[in-house]
Amino acid sequence: MSARRELGAVLAATLTTQILVSWSVLALAAMAPVVAESVGLPAIVIGYQIAIVYAVGAGVSLLAGSLVTRFGGARVSQIALAACGAGCLVATFPGAAAIVVASIVIGAAHGLTNPSAAHLLARHTHKGNRGLIFSIKQTGVPLGGIAAGIITPAIAIAFGWQVALIAITPVALLAVLALAPPRPAWDAERTPGASVGIGALRGAGEALQLPGLRWLCLCAFCFGGVQLCLMTFVVTFAVFELGMSLVRAGTLLAVIQVSGVIGRIAWGIVADRIQHNGAVLVVIGLISAASALGFALITPQTPGFVSYGLAVAFGVSAVGWNGVFVSEIVRVSPPGLIGAASGLGTFAAFAGVLFAPPAFVQIHALTDSYSFTYGFLVIPSLIGALAALGTARPEALWR
Known part of the structure; x- marks a missing residue:
């Protein structure tokens, strides 16, 4: 198989895995009212399900690098797919x-996805196409969200919420089977004796010593939190204020969401063209900060084109950063630590996701204003932009 076809196959596999795992993460939330009624709980309680998913995903991501080293990226992708289907x-x-049990299993799948994909794609990309390829792969997150928001409720209305969830399982299992033929070749460099217990955290600790990675983790913490706050509260903000x-x-x-998909691909192209992921992340942070400030200033009298224009800018930046970020992780990491480094980056992003929305709620409780609270997102956006500058330090440049 030619190198280009091999890259296409790896990209298709990792993108499909990302879409299906992201779909499973958001499927229950997309049907929150009917699911909550079925189990006898308030719909708001379903929000804890997402918290469980991300908390478990954060923990698993720290071990994911060692799992990739021992079993290979393709095998770990199969495990993630099987877990999301089982969940x-x-x-x-x-x-x-x-x-609760399902959320734990799906969270584990979520924590495995990025490290396994980063390991596989890093072997088939180079600095001239890495930003675009990783950005295309990361479009699987919003695409999975779109599937959860459109396909899952439609099936639930027609056949019930249980069928809507079960429908994901055979698709995930088919993806597991599709990965079986290329797996031996894709996982040829695995180390069967690598530790996957507590000792596996040594790989994460070693990766944390990379100066560029520490800055990237801070960037991911900030950008991840801004992204989820934007997505979580924008409908309520738009309706009530x-x-x-x-x-x-x-x-x-x-x-x-659509702007985020377009932004991920566009930023990847720009990063490859200028050969500086860190500079792109800085620009993304600045645009995100400006958009957050814009959200703080719009009112019911603001023309619609201005509101939607700000939404586009916010989506392109706050939802479009992930692909360039993962590409930069690969750039600053030596080959043997790519899985562990990607796991640390995932952990940092998930930590931001867990921390930021409760903080947003507390600020709103004090100010009683969604627009004013969105203004506070200027701060993490700027901190993330400043952190991205740290990846330009010479000792961070392994590639």
């Missing part, structure tokens, strides 16, 4: 406990 199946069992209908507010969210 969706378990969630359909009666009772709230089943949803901007006076939009639920349909218009949902359209605003869709504009942000």
Whole structure:
């Protein structure tokens, strides 16, 4: 197989894995009212399900690098796919406990996805195409969210929420089987005797010594938190403070999601063209900060084109950073630590996701203003931009 076809196959596999795992992460949230009613809980409690997913994902991501070293990126991708399929199946069992168990299993899948993909793609990319390839792969996150937001509710309405979840399972298992033929070649460089216990954390500790990676983890913590705050509260903000209908507010969210997909690819192209991921991340942080400030200033009297324009800018930046970020992790890491370094980056991003929304809620409780609270996102956006500058230090440049 030619190098180009091999890259295409690896990209298709990692993108598919990302879409399916992201879909499973958000599927329950997309049906929160009906699922909550079925298990006898308030719909708001489903929010804890996402928290469980990300908390478990953060922990697993620290061990993911050693798992990739021992079993190979393709095998770990298969494990992630099997876990997300199993989690969706378990969630359909009666009772709230089943949803908790399912969230733990899906969270583990979520924590494995990026390190395994980074390991596989790093072997088939070079500095001239790495930004674009990783950015295309990262579009799997919003694409999975779109699947959860469109396909899952449609199946739930027609056949019930349990069927909507179970429908993900056979697709995930088919993806597991599709990875079987190329797995021996893709995982040829694995180390079968590598530790996967507590000793596996040594790999994460070694990766943390990379100066560029420490800055990237701070960047990921900030950008991850800003991204989730934007996505989580924008509909409520638009309805209660901007006076939009639920349909218009949902359209605003869709504009942000689509802009994020476009932004990921566009930033990847720019990063490859100028050969400086860190500079692109700095620009992304500055645009995100400006957009957050814009959100703080818009009112119900603001023209619609201005509101949607700000949504595009916020989506392109706050949702579009991930691909260039993972590409930069690969750039600053020696080959043997790419999996562990990617796991640390994932951990940092998930930590931001867990920390930022509760902080947003507390600031809103003090100010009673979503727009004013969005203004506070200027701070982490700027901190993330400054952290991205740290990756330009000479000792961080392994490639």
